[in-house]
Amino acid sequence: MRLSGRNLKCVRGGREVFSGLEFSASSGEALAVTGPNGAGKTSLLRVVAGLLVPADGAVALEGGEAELSLSEQAHYLGHRDALKPALSVLENLSFWREFLGGRPEDAGQCLASVALDHAAHLPAAYLSAGQRRRLSIARLLSVRRPVWLLDEPTSALDAAGQDLFVRLMRDHLGGGGIIVAATHLPLGIETRNLRMEGAK
């Protein structure tokens, strides 16, 4: 499987954020997208996720499931944790498993993988910032998708949470997955680097 972007251009609010951008990542590879604030890292992830339409160029996934779009084969983990505060931890995960479709993994197992099984019935509103991030990470595990698009994935995670997430990323890559992560910090896994400088 190979994810690639060719000649990508992104314009936001009438201003060019980047152009002529090229990248690729194959099964088992992680691409770390780095660069200063405003360089366009989030914009790139959103283009790849299909949430933003590029002004030019295209993104393609070769060797995936032919009948599914790239968006249907990718998880997008944004800056903000997409959680419903009134629902419990388990209910939030169940919502995502249904919304995302596909074959769901065991919810209890997913929560155990991020060490949140003890909080399954707690309203998400009561979670700490790091626990919210862990629940968002559980979403990546709740329905298997080969491409993980991660925006500052380790923000708010403590040392144990970071170690745990490194293991999950390694498992994902070991199973042939692809990771594209916007980050200001080392991810703790081997990465290829895509440096963005932003439009001058």
Ligand SMILES: Nc1ncnc2c1ncn2[C@@H]1O[C@H](COP(=O)(O)OP(=O)(O)OP(=O)(O)O)[C@@H](O)[C@H]1O
């Ligand atoms: N909805 C929007 N409308 C107009 N401009 C936007 C919008 N969202 C982002 N931008 C602009 O696009 C540029 C790139 O933003 P983006 O969030 O992709 O950068 P980033 O590299 O992820 O930054 P950071 O490191 O701060 O997270 C910025 O100049 C930002 O102001």
